[in-house]
Amino acid sequence: MSLLTVNHLSHHYHSKADYTIALDNINFTLEHGEFVSILGPSGCGKTTLLSIVAGLIKPTKGTISLVEEDPSYKIPQMGYMLQQDYLFPWKSIKDNVLLGPKISKRLNEESTKRALEILKEVGLDNIADAYPDELSGGMRQRAALARTLINDPKLLLLDEPFSALDFQTKLRLEDFVSQMLKQYEKAALLVTHDISEAIAMSDRIILLKARPGKIKQVFTVNEELRHLPPFQTRQHPSFPSIFDAIWKEMSALEQEEPN
Numbered sequence: 001m002s003l004l005t006v007n008h009l010s011h012h013y014h015s016k017a018d019y020t021i022a023l024d025n026i027n028f029t030l031e032h033g034e035f036v037s038i039l040g041p042s043g044c045g046k047t048t049l050l051s052i053v054a055g056l057i058k059p060t061k062g063t064i065s066l067v068e069e070d071p072s073y074k075i076p077q078m079g080y081m082l083q084q085d086y087l088f089p090w091k092s093i094k095d096n097v098l099l100g101p102k103i104s105k106r107l108n109e110e111s112t113k114r115a116l117e118i119l120k121e122v123g124l125d126n127i128a129d130a131y132p133d134e135l136s137g138g139m140r141q142r143a144a145l146a147r148t149l150i151n152d153p154k155l156l157l158l159d160e161p162f163s164a165l166d167f168q169t170k171l172r173l174e175d176f177v178s179q180m181l182k183q184y185e186k187a188a189l190l191v192t193h194d195i196s197e198a199i200a201m202s203d204r205i206i207l208l209k210a211r212p213g214k215i216k217q218v219f220t221v222n223e224e225l226r227h228l229p230p231f232q233t234r235q236h237p238s239f240p241s242i243f244d245a246i247w248k249e250m251s252a253l254e255q256e257e258p259n
């Protein structure tokens with residue numbers, strides 16, 4: 001059974017002055033351990049889709065189902081990583097990472113030990129007592145990843161988490177996140193408008209078109225690229241051909257856009 005099933009999902013926004021069909025009949029599944037990107041131009045409904053999957057917005061139509069292993073399992077099934085890291089500036093890095101255990105009343109010696117282990121894995125153990133303001137953008141995103149991983153979610157939802165970073169930091173963090181997700185055997189749903197990032201990170205890419213947000217095409221990244229770290233994928237000889245194929249589809253979408 002698939003980890004996540006998105007079934008006939010549609011979402012409309014109403015306001016006094018406006019009516020927007022943000023998503024129109026979206027269907028896809030996400031398998032255990034799989035990395036899928038939702039790629040598309042600004043306004044095609046990516047954030048709406050992720051917010052619905054996260055349970056933050058109730059869809060107008062359709063359903064989302066996530067495999068339930070054990071109903072008594074209190075740990076959150078989904079973790080979020082966003083463009084902005086939302087670390088609390090008044091809390092140390094360690095206390096930010098311990099936020100999940102604190103909220104779910106599991107703050108104890110064991111979770112504190114686990115926080116330090118995870119901080120070590122993300123390379124921040126030596127600055128566990130520092131405050132977010134003292135960290136670079138890339139380090140802050142690694143802290144945000146640690147904060148998510150401590151909750152042991154089954155699925156990570158990533159909403160353009162690399163887009164506010166400089167290019168070198170972004171490339172390093174892509175490799176890092178990819179390796180961590182493999183190590184922890186987590187599935188991920190990434191939304192991005194960056195074709196290269198989608199190819200570098202994913203097993204599968206779902207291309208959305210805008211107004212209304214619909215699935216235009218699904219690209220499967222070839223086996224050889226899927227097993228490489230993102231940085232090496234970007235340099236692989238078969239990278240340009242998949243980039244071109246997606247680029248052509250995305251350019252065609254822009255031409256279809258009513259002005």
Ligand SMILES: Nc1ncnc2c1ncn2[C@@H]1O[C@H](COP(=O)(O)OP(=O)(O)O)[C@@H](O)[C@H]1O
Nearest residue numbers: 013014020022041042043044045046047048049
């Ligand atoms: N809260 C909202 N109220 C009204 N319209 C919205 C709201 N959020 C998003 N939209 C509209 O829905 C469409 C999809 O938005 P969004 O999901 O943010 O797209 P993306 O993340 O791909 O840029 C856009 O046309 C946007 O203007």
Ligand SMILES: [Mg+2]
Nearest residue numbers: 043046047048
């Ligand atoms: Mg968005």
